[in-house]
Amino acid sequence: MPTWPRTSFLGQLSDDTRDAVLRLGTRRRHSAGETIIQEGAPSSYAVILLTGLYKVVGLTEDGREALLAVRIGGDLVGELGLADGEPRIATVRAASAADVIRIGERDYRAMLDTYSDANKAVSKAMADKLRSASRRRVEFATCPTPVRVARVLQELAEAHGVRRGSEILVGVTLTQTELAALVGTTGPTIHRVLGEMRANGILATGYRNIRVLDEEGLDELARM
Structure with a gap:
């Protein structure tokens, strides 16, 4: 089993919670270049990244793709769309061979209700992304x-x-x-x-x- 960074979603879970979470959803393997989440699509699932490297990209006003972030095994993506029910705000694409777990909305919400450390890790993931985006905006300006x-x-x-x-x-x-x-x-x-x-x-x-x-x-x- 891979070893995930302590700061990642999976790395923050207790052994028992991690084992339970890894049994959820559907495992999928992706090749480099395959899309995991598509910008503008309905938000109906979250994705736990198990292995590999991923690029988060968004479309600019003139239709070009801009790299917004990089994600690795252990991270969680797609949680924001499930939090507010809005369409995806970015595309997540595998940059290497990658293994993921795709968790439907019902199982995702049950996970948050059942495992307090998973709920806390999801909250921290969203807060970290918000802090990073806010810090980057300040840096761009100053x-x-x-x-x-x-x-x-x-x-x-x-x-x-x-x-x-x-x-x-x-x-x-x-x-x-x-x-x-x-x-x-x-x-x-x-x-x-x-x-x-x-x-x-x-x-x-x-x-x-x-x-x-x-x-x-x-x-x-x-x-x-």
Whole structure:
């Protein structure tokens, strides 16, 4: 059985509750690129992500997709739509081979009524997403782009990083366009900022991968 991060939905549950929750719903396996939740669709189920990497994307006013967040195994998605009954506000798509549990609304509500730690974990997941969105809006309005880039990379490295000696491989495959969407800037600007961070020895970049070479340098930039 996978080991999930302590801060994830599954990671916060007691062993007994987790075992019970994992018996709910229907297990599904998805290939990279498959859609788990579709923006605009009715909200009739939640999804527990068991393994894999997922990208949360939303449509901009001109019809382009913008990357909003990254999710991993252990996380819960789709809970907001079940909370307010409104259509999905974003698309969740597998970025790698992925296993999930799809839980219908009736079983989902029964889970919340039966297991207090699951109810608490769902509330925390929604609060964390709200805090993250609010913090990001403030940063967009007040922080220079290099600081926003550093903070996003900090978050990605903390949640998805793989330490290799003195380096941290940011274990999320992102294009520079996708990273720009997370930061709230343009492709040319993200290209320039990453170039500056490379020149200062903070990062090394390759095809769809980023390695943090100087953790303290990244932290210092994020605090500015």
